[in-house]
Amino acid sequence: MRLLVTGGMGFIGSNFIHYILERHSDWEIINLDKLGYGSNPANLKGLEDDPRYTFVKGDITNPELVRKLVTKVDGIVHFAAESHVDRSISSPEHFLKSNVIGTYTILEAIRRENREVRLIHVSTDEVYGDTLEGSFTENDRLMPSSPYSATKAASDMLVLGWARTYNLNASITRCTNNYGPxxxxxxxxxxxxxxxxxxxxxxxxxxxxxxxDWLYVEDHVRAIEAVLLKGEPREIYNISAGxxxxxxxxxxxxxxxxxxxxxxxxxxxxxxxHDLRYSLDSWKITRDLRWRPKYSxxxxxxxxxxxxxxxxxxxxxxxxxxxxxxxxxxxxx
Structure with missing residues (x-):
């Protein structure tokens, strides 16, 4: 498989790239990253000479660049996003451009250039808002509380709308709070x-x-791998550790x-x-894809x-x- 990973210099994206290249010797990765404030080339230090890895500096809002890259791959794992709630409160316009326009640009590139490509859109539990009791399932309503989560909810809706209208092979993952290297x-x-x-x-x-609900980052990337390989089109998968x-x-x-x-x-x-409590029910991914967290x-x-x-x-x-x-x-x- 040849993958386009957006935002691969970031926290979860770089952990995903390390994991995939270590686990799949015959896979190739193109990493598209604009090197914004959350990106760090040191995250992928040592991969520069790996023939399976290619870095492209660029923005996901650039239609020509994205369309060119989409023609070269079998799958896309879309991490790239402005993701810090505090920053979204003081500078929401950057979140609108990256999270909404960026996702739209990727969807349009797939629609126009390569409808067979598999897309995993990496979202967040924050789109559901908070809850004082119980846990959100994939069918619950969205009630975002910040500019960040509002733009992620909007991008989720774009993915679902484009997937149904244009029959795109796209799935959405929504995870709880990640931590790790x-x-x-x-x-x-x-x-x-x-x-x-x-x-x-x-x-x-x-x-x-x-x-x-705290999820170790390696468990998250394992879940994304499972959705990429075994997930159903137009499905949403919650990912949590309990x-x-x-x-x-x-x-x-x-x-x-x-x-x-x-x-x-x-x-x-x-x-x-500030949301009081996030909680996701991840029974669906456990039941359908046999994923479970490894780390307490x-x-x-x-x-x-x-x-x-x-x-x-x-x-x-x-x-x-x-x-x-x-x-x-x-x-x-």
Whole structure:
């Protein structure tokens, strides 16, 4: 198989590329990435000389480039997106362009150039909004709470509409919160590890009682592989680990693993529209595709803390004002 991976220099995309090239010796990957703020060439260091890997610098909103690449592949795994909620609050227009117009550009390229190509559109649990009890299934209504999740919900609808109207071979995955190696330092888990290692206060929004289901990134890319190979066209697959934790519990777990004092925790002003709890029912992918997570939260978070402590040379150049600011959504607010 020859794959086009969009956003492959990002967190989940780079983990996916590493996993696929290690697992499938006869697969090839073209990585299309504009090298925006969430991209890091160091994520794929060492692949430059692999004949199965090709990097193309470019934007998914460029119709000519995307149409050219779509003709060369059997499948597309579409990761590329602006994905940080805090940034979407201060700069929503970038999310509209990348997440909505970018997805439209890919769908139109498939429609015009290669309708046989298999498309996996990687989405998020945030499109459902939050829930105080129970878990969302693939058939539940969408109720996004932020500019980020609104643009992801819009792109999901585009995929479903184009797939039905033009009979495209497209599926959607919606996952819970990922963590693991190569995650951009603005996110909660790497930000906590990095700030604790620097002896800085750990900002926790509100009371820290917001609940997320935490999924180790390798389990996520395994699920995407399963959907790519065995998933049905025009189907949506929730991906979750059943590892719900409050943000405060996550921070305390990391500090304990690092032997740091919990006095580092500092409660700060909550961000607008902050969802209280996300929870997905992933029975469908378990039943139909026989996927299950391999890592418990305790195993995954230990591996993650160890990776960041051993790879300071990776994250140190990425530490900027958004990592150091206690309420980054206010920058440019």
């Amino acid at each position: 190569y995650q951009f330092p603005e996110k909660l888990i790497p930000k906590t590890i990095i700030r604790a290692s620097m002896g800085l206060k750990i900002p926790v929004y509100g009371t820290g009682q917001n609940v997320r 590892e719900e934790r409050t943000n405060l519990d996550v921070v305390k777990t990391i500090l304990n693993l690092m032997s740091k004092d919990q006095d580092l925790i500092e409660f700060v002003e909550d961000r607008p529209g 939260f305790e195993e995954g978070i230990k591996k993650t803390v160890e990776w960041y402590l051993e790879n300071e040379a990776w994250w140190r150049p990425l530490v900027d004002e958004k990592v150091l600011h206690p309420t980054p959504w206010k920058l440019g607010w």
